[in-house]
Amino acid sequence: MARTTTIRKRDAAATRAAILAAARERFLRESYDSVGLRDIAGGAGVDVALVGRYFGGKEGLFREVVMDDKRPNLFREPVDAADLPAFLxxxxxxxxxxxREHRMESFVIMLRSASSPKAGEIIRDLVHQDVLGPLSELIxxxxxxxxxxxxxxxLMGSGxxxxxxxxxxxxxSEAQRIVCGERFRCLFEAALSC
Amino acid sequence: MARTTTIRKRDAAATRAAILAAARERFLRESYDSVGLRDIAGGAGVDVALVGRYFGGKEGLFREVVMDDKRPNLFREPVDAADLPAFLxxxxxxxxxxxREHRMESFVIMLRSASSPKAGEIIRDLVHQDVLGPLSELIxxxxxxxxxxxxxxxLMGSGxxxxxxxxxxxxxSEAQRIVCGERFRCLFEAALSC
DNA sequence: GAAATAAATCAACAACTGTTGACTTGATGG
DNA sequence: CCATCAAGTCAACAGTTGTTGATTTATTTC
Structure with missing residues (x-):
């Protein structure tokens, strides 16, 4: 149900990716602690033991999910300071x-698991270095x-x-979304200039 | 360590309150799923079984913690619309x-456990009814x-x-806090008038 | 002071957690 | 065609989770 059970030929890279994808799917909807490794493995169509094999453990898997920059990232494409409010x-x-693009995905994952003791550390570092840092530099x-x-x-609050x-x-409605976007653009501008 | 182990005489109301306090303490720092009932009971200086006795279970305990309006609440004292930005x-x-007053406490608890399947439902309802509702009405x-x-x-994002x-x-520093407060007051005003 | 009742503990449950080692299966290279 | 080695599965582990019934302990009431 969660994963298209195409018969994977024995391909380490592919199953690794499948586990990663299934994990991302789960962590996007629940917190680090409430997601089980067996659930993830089931979603990827493999045995639980493989998670340990490929990622060392739950913590390693989570770290890789949240650090996977092949996925759409918030600041993947560069944006100049003037466009920042509209961009946000x-x-x-x-x-x-x-x-097409879930640029907020990594963000949601972070928010969901930020309060879990183990995942929290990983996330805090990431926010400081990969989000707050670039953002501050851009301003x-x-x-x-x-x-x-x-x-x-x-951004986080609205998320x-x-x-x-x-x-x-x-x-x-679509009209409401336009209005909402305009309001938030204005709000971001205020945050920069008030 | 967590609880002053004063010898409580057999007092149902007192131990109930002790459990509630210990639970609040834990839920304030970790997520619903990562906090254990035995940890809470230990903090209150009682056996785990009493949690089930007094609150029906973990879910009931959490519900009571988060709905406890004897604790400082966000909108305990009424505030008129003009003062809202400064208040926030x-x-x-x-x-x-x-x-003296941790008015953001209940808020942090909500944020911490919002992504747990069981606690999430409780919190979502509460946010809609007890926070978003009054706030919207006030505006x-x-x-x-x-x-x-x-x-x-x-408010949530900064929290x-x-x-x-x-x-x-x-x-x-204290000076920084003043500046920060002023900026946020201005930001809240922008959110209301932009 | 004995009986009744509430309060608290103990012990064990069944289900699940992440993790690890031994095993089986499949593909590959000679 | 067989040996080699990686890929994957199985099974069990030790620990923890929330929950529940029986039992003990303290307090109150007659």
């Missing part, structure tokens, strides 16, 4: 069902750190609300 | 170490729902960043 607003209203002003925090707070708390005010 | 900004920069405009979402996104992601830009 776009992320906020991005349609979840639209599977460039003398109080860039604070500004970056404010931007990220808005929590929409994806985890299931608040629906964001995704109504 | 105050919450953002509120010192965590200051134990009163025709697009109040969207505005409330924006405010809550900022996540500060408490869970351990980002330290918020709590530096």
């Amino acid at each position: 607003a776009q992320l906020v209203i991005e349609d979840e069902a639209d599977d 460039g002003s003398d109080d860039a750190d604070l500004r970056a925090n404010m931007l990220l707070a808005i 929590v609300l929409r994806t985890i708390m299931k608040v629906d005010a964001f995704d109504g | 900004a105050q919450l953002v920069i509120e010192d965590e170490a200051d134990d 009163g405009s025709d697009d109040a729902d969207l505005r409330a979402n924006m405010l809550l996104a900022i 996540v960043l500060r408490t869970i992601m351990k980002v330290d830009a918020f709590d530096g």
